[in-house]
Amino acid sequence: MNILSLDTAMGACSAAVIDIGHGFVRAELCEPMQRGHAEALAPMVAQVMKASGRAFRDIGCIAVTTGPGTFTGTRLGLAFAQGLARSCGIPAVGIDSLSAIAANEPANVPLLVASDAGNGHVYAAAFDDMRRQVQAPRVSTASMAAQNLPQGCWIAGTAARTIIEASGRPDLTLSAAESHPIASRFGHVAVTQQGQTVLRPLYLRPPDAKPPGQPAGASGNxxxxxxxxxxxxxxxxxxxxxxxxxxxxxxxxxxxxxxxxxxxxxxxxxxxxxxxxxxxxxxxxxxxxxxxxxxxxxxxxxxxxxxxxxxxxxxxxxxxxxxxxxxxxxxxxxxxxxxxxxxxxxxxxxxxxxxxxxxxxxxxxxxxxxxx
Structure with a gap:
């Protein structure tokens, strides 16, 4: 089966067509960007579809990251995937962004994925050496995320160095894997591990702007x-x-x-x-x-x-x-x-x-x- 894999949740925009039956990537593109995902995604999908030599009728499923990440980017990816899936009459599955980043690390070691969440916080999720998630994505301080990590744990993501410094432990290893989701790496994981089929954005914290109507003196933490x-x-x-x-x-x-x-x-x-x-x-x-x-x-x-x-x-x-x-x-x-x-x-x-x-x-x- 061919799948179309998409990500716009964090600091990159990526798309890939993957033949999971034969285990290879037919075409992929990934461009680091902090903004401009809305303008980049559709042309990128068109390019990878053309390069793959496959039409949309040949795609059996769409995989997309559900967050955590930027609010705009996460919503964009989900809306695009849902709309395309409906028009093609195929299912769409979701995978959280931290599990997607974990797919970048090939080593069979315990892994913590930690991404910068702003305001002194990180998004973090933990995985065992078989890449099974043992701690669901959460938002916390770096010090809290560094607690109770197994011996010899590797750390990946944009907040990896911050976690290692906060831990004070010499046994933690900085992963060299890419710190953002890459469509060609996580697509097969989302499909083969039966990812989220009712697509919802995973928001672990509110937008930086306070919601309209928030009373003065309300908790800012x-x-x-x-x-x-x-x-x-x-x-x-x-x-x-x-x-x-x-x-x-x-x-x-x-x-x-x-x-x-x-x-x-x-x-x-x-x-x-x-x-x-x-x-x-x-x-x-x-x-x-x-x-x-x-x-x-x-x-x-x-x-x-x-x-x-x-x-x-x-x-x-x-x-x-x-x-x-x-x-x-x-x-x-x-x-x-x-x-x-x-x-x-x-x-x-x-x-x-x-x-x-x-x-x-x-x-x-x-x-x-x-x-x-």
């Missing part, structure tokens, strides 16, 4: 981390503190195994402080739950978390978002209305309370033409 089933215990802990009837880790695992469902954790200086769980189906999405620890409420954390999530949904072609809130929860209603949500229905006796049952207000917000 927040980062956002995508959370999978491995984070079920953390999600359950956060939910249990935020709500009277908290959900268990098993319940979060079950929810996250449903296609289209994803979770985000808000971290304040690396400390989990809030969560958001959402489910997308076509061009609609539902906010299943959102909450913050009681000690961290009234700091604008929920507003930042939801604002950034709404912005991400807009770029995923979601046109309408729904959520439910108890009629007695005036503070939450105020937050949602501030972000453009409006009541569309009520569900009688939806919530079970100690004194009986309580109605739920169903709120909705169209994303088209609205900012967060």
């Amino acid at each position: 927040l980062t956002f981390e995508a959370a999978g089933t491995a984070a079920a215990e953390v999600l359950a802990e956060l939910h249990g503190e935020a709500f009277q009837s908290g959900w268990s880790a098993a319940e979060f695992q079950s929810l996250l195994n449903v296609p289209g469902t994803s979770a985000t954790i808000a971290l304040d200086r690396g400390r989990p402080t809030g969560l958001l769980l959402t489910r997308q189906a076509g061009d609609e999405a539902e906010i299943i739950t959102i909450g913050t620890r009681p000690a961290d409420q009234r700091k604008g954390i929920a507003l930042q978390l939801l604002s950034t999530h709404l912005s991400n949904l807009t770029h995923l072609a979601v046109r309408r978002v729904f959520l439910e809130v108890a009629v007695s929860n005036a503070a939450a209603q105020s937050l949602y209305r501030k972000l453009g949500f409006r009541e569309v229905a009520r569900r009688k006796g939806y919530y079970t309370r100690a004194g009986g049952r309580e109605d739920a207000i169903v709120l909705s917000r169209d994303t088209a033409g609205q900012g967060p």
